[in-house]
Amino acid sequence: MNLAFADIRHRLGRFLMTCLGLGLLMGVALSMVGIYRGVVAEALALTHSLRADLWVVEAGTRGPFAEASRIPGDVREMVARLPGVATAGAVTLRSAEMQAPQGLVRVQVMGFEPGRPGGPATVAAGRDLGGARFEMVADARAGLALGATVLLGGDRYRVVGLTGGLVASGGDPLVFVTLRDSQELQFQLAPPAARRAQAAGAGPGALDTVNAVIARLHPAADPATVAETVRRWKHLAALTDAEQSEVLTRSLVNRARMQLGMFTVVLLFVSAVIIALIIYTMTMDKLREIATLKLIGAADRTIIGLVLQQAMLLGAAGYVAALAIVFATRDRFPRAVELGPTEVLAMAGVIGLICLLGSLVSIRAALRIEPQQALGG
Amino acid sequence: MSTAPLVRVEGITRIFGTGDAALRALDGVDLDVAAGEVVGLRGPSGSGKSTLLNIIACILEPSDGRLSLDGQVVWDGRYHVADLRRLRRERIGFIFQFHNLLPFLDATDNVALAMTLAGTEPAAARQRARELLDYLQVGRRAGAMPARLSGGEAQRVAIARALANHPRVILADEPTAALDSERARVVMDLLRRVAQEQQAAILVVTHDEKIFDRFDRMVALRDGRIEAIG
Numbered sequence: 001m002n003l004a005f006a007d008i009r010h011r012l013g014r015f016l017m018t019c020l021g022l023g024l025l026m027g028v029a030l031s032m033v034g035i036y037r038g039v040v041a042e043a044l045a046l047t048h049s050l051r052a053d054l055w056v057v058e059a060g061t062r063g064p065f066a067e068a069s070r071i072p073g074d075v076r077e078m079v080a081r082l083p084g085v086a087t088a089g090a091v092t093l094r095s096a097e098m099q100a101p102q103g104l105v106r107v108q109v110m111g112f113e114p115g116r117p118g119g120p121a122t123v124a125a126g127r128d129l130g131g132a133r134f135e136m137v138a139d140a141r142a143g144l145a146l147g148a149t150v151l152l153g154g155d156r157y158r159v160v161g162l163t164g165g166l167v168a169s170g171g172d173p174l175v176f177v178t179l180r181d182s183q184e185l186q187f188q189l190a191p192p193a194a195r196r197a198q199a200a201g202a203g204p205g206a207l208d209t210v211n212a213v214i215a216r217l218h219p220a221a222d223p224a225t226v227a228e229t230v231r232r233w234k235h236l237a238a239l240t241d242a243e244q245s246e247v248l249t250r251s252l253v254n255r256a257r258m259q260l261g262m263f264t265v266v267l268l269f270v271s272a273v274i275i276a277l278i279i280y281t282m283t284m285d286k287l288r289e290i291a292t293l294k295l296i297g298a299a300d301r302t303i304i305g306l307v308l309q310q311a312m313l314l315g316a317a318g319y320v321a322a323l324a325i326v327f328a329t330r331d332r333f334p335r336a337v338e339l340g341p342t343e344v345l346a347m348a349g350v351i352g353l354i355c356l357l358g359s360l361v362s363i364r365a366a367l368r369i370e371p372q373q374a375l376g377g
Numbered sequence: 378m379s380t381a382p383l384v385r386v387e388g389i390t391r392i393f394g395t396g397d398a399a400l401r402a403l404d405g406v407d408l409d410v411a412a413g414e415v416v417g418l419r420g421p422s423g424s425g426k427s428t429l430l431n432i433i434a435c436i437l438e439p440s441d442g443r444l445s446l447d448g449q450v451v452w453d454g455r456y457h458v459a460d461l462r463r464l465r466r467e468r469i470g471f472i473f474q475f476h477n478l479l480p481f482l483d484a485t486d487n488v489a490l491a492m493t494l495a496g497t498e499p500a501a502a503r504q505r506a507r508e509l510l511d512y513l514q515v516g517r518r519a520g521a522m523p524a525r526l527s528g529g530e531a532q533r534v535a536i537a538r539a540l541a542n543h544p545r546v547i548l549a550d551e552p553t554a555a556l557d558s559e560r561a562r563v564v565m566d567l568l569r570r571v572a573q574e575q576q577a578a579i580l581v582v583t584h585d586e587k588i589f590d591r592f593d594r595m596v597a598l599r600d601g602r603i604e605a606i607g
Contacts (some may be wrong), residue, residue: 001486001499003479010481010522292477295436296538297466298494371436374477375427375550 003302004309007286018278019314023321025271026351030326031333032264033343038336039256043169043248046110047241049121052214053223054085055239056230062239064093064211065169066247071236073183073208076116082229084221089116090210092182095172099151105142107175108168109152111182117214119176126161133181137161141173152177153185169253171335183207268350275318276358279311283362290366291374300367307363308356315355319348382409382445383545383578384433389442391428391601402428404601405442410578412545415569417589418582420598426582427550429598433580434469434548435461447545466495470539470577472568474551476531478523484510484534485519491541502541509537513567529560536567540575547571549581558587565591 008015055064056071056079063069076090092111097104112118114129120137126146129135136157138144148159157177166174177185187209217226223240230238239247249257283290290303323344330337386408393400403425410416420426431437432444435451435458443453447468451458458464465471478487488506493499510516515533523531532552539547549568553561565588572579581592589595597604 001482001490001493003481003490006479006486007481288477289479289481292473292479293494294462295434295465295471296491296494297462297464299462302494371434372431374471374473375431 002309003306004313007306008310008313015314015317018282019317019321022275022278022314022318023325025274026318026322026347027325029264029267029271030322030339030343030347031330031337032260032267033347034326034330034337034339035333035335036257036260036264037338037340037343039169039253039260040249041338042167042171042336043253044245045166046168046174047244047248049163049166050117050214051121051216052117052244053217053221053241054079054215054226054230055241055244056088056213056215057211057237057239059235059237061237062247062251064091065244066251069211070209071211071213073179073210075236076113076210076213078233079213079215079230082215082226084217084226085215086218086221087117088213088215089113089118090179090213091118092179092186092211094182094186094211095168096152096185098157098175100142100144101148101150102143105144105150106172107138107142108170108172109182109185110174110176111179111186111210112176113179117216118179120161120163120166120174122163123161124164126159128161129176129178131178133178134158135160135177137163137176139163139166139173139175141165141167142175155181155185157181165336167336169248179210183209268354271351272354272358275311275315275354276361279307279314279355279358280362280365282310282314283307283366287369288374290369291371294369295371295374303366304363307366308359311355311359311362312352315351319351382411383447384408384410384580385443385445386429386433387443387445389429389432389439389444391425391432391437392440402601403432403439406598406601406603408596408603410546410580412576412578413572414593415565415572415579415581415591417592417595418580418598419584419589419595420604424598425601426598428601430548430550430580430582433546434471435464466491467542468544468546470542470544470547472532472535472539472547472549472552474554476523476528476535476555478526478531478534478538480523483520483522484515484526484530484537487523487534488537488541491538495542506537506541509540510534513537527560528556529563532556532560532564533567536564536571540571540577543575545577547577547579549579549583551583551585552581553583553585553588561585561588562591 057063057069058071061067061069073090076088080088089112094109096109097106129137134155134157136159138159140162144159146159150157187207227238227240230236386406389403389406391403393402418426432439444451485503485506488509489502492502507519510519513533513536515530518530553564568579596606
């Protein structure tokens, strides 16, 4: 007979409630791990979707995500003619708030030339942008329906396509519009401001400006070599996709990662203390039973097995509850909760270790219980 | 009744603390309990009853004297048995004031546990457990959890557990304190029957005057010394 199972079966309701509580706690810790991974995944979502080998930006910057970058629109044609470049596309990128049917929605607006790099890799519903103006492909996270009309920068846009999982590093959903629309949105002054600028002799400003040019290279081309060629033009800088990913994960979201990472560690520490206390309480609740077992001759391994098996069962059941809770609710989180097999298994290992270490104090306490404590009232 | 003592306590002394704070809980106690004999141990609180019981149970080491169980010297300045838990498992049965059945095991498993701890196969242990429960006339409650048993039934199951490994010595600590007069007498009669049929030596600590007449001998302790044997 297994004493640990028998005791749990006897106090099943209490055990399940404890597991549920622990599940919620572990669920929070697991969510933090998922959010941590999600921040990185979201930061890289766009670059992965664009499948760019090279990012050409303004000299002296590491744009367009980490720093502002402005380059002339004709740079795209220059880059496209470079040896090793298969295709190139100009893009713009800016944050904006648009008036959607459900209210104001904060988005990251990406302008690109349809048919060239810069658009979404796949459109989950509807269609990609054609040549028509004032059309938009929006990420599902924006909460827009196909055919919905939104007001952006004084113009009305119609949603013709939806993507999934394309968000900016800050978590804002991406919306794609044509390059011309985005250039007007970003660089064209409103009529009163334009008149004021003209009166001051500043001129209307160049509209054919982009934030970056992205290039896809031929399979045999070396991104570092092509980037070096671009850098010879003094007004341009170039980052390979690996360098851009490094900028996104190490620079742009580094504070968020650190914050989430440290909070996860604190949360795991708190979980460890709570789990240890629960195991200790469960053990001390059985003080008389353990004393009786010792008195009737139970070996230490029987006592250790009882405490350790219950601790591991508690951890396992709590973790299953945590997984159920997190996977049932993660789509309701405003930002991605990325949990793959690696994270799930790693966290299971951490929980197992916490339960093992947490039970050591209880095992020590159980082994110190004197058999005399079974005697008397 | 056999006259060979299964429990022999010779000049057992137990001192708690040292120096001025030293307390002589037992002071040269001599006591024999023979096979088939049921001996009562009474005395006021602090007289040393529990200390003597703990020493015979090998869970408290004496300060002086000699303790022999089943003809073997167990302690005479040091323990002569390496594995005291094994000694308790195999040679001593315990009966408690509040039965101390494990609340998460049914009656059968509570009895069988004592045997599986001693290495008996679970199936064989459960079979003997059912036989013991039948022997103690509580077999119909074999599948009941302790919380569902009456005080008398629970104490019978506890006695069955104490008998599980054929112990020669049974130590009982206030086994009838939680029972009414009738059930107390039933339990004592069962212990007398066990002592006779299993040829066990039974030592019972009790305050319960209504069962004093059920003992072969009654030993009275006061201030750590034997005051009277009746």
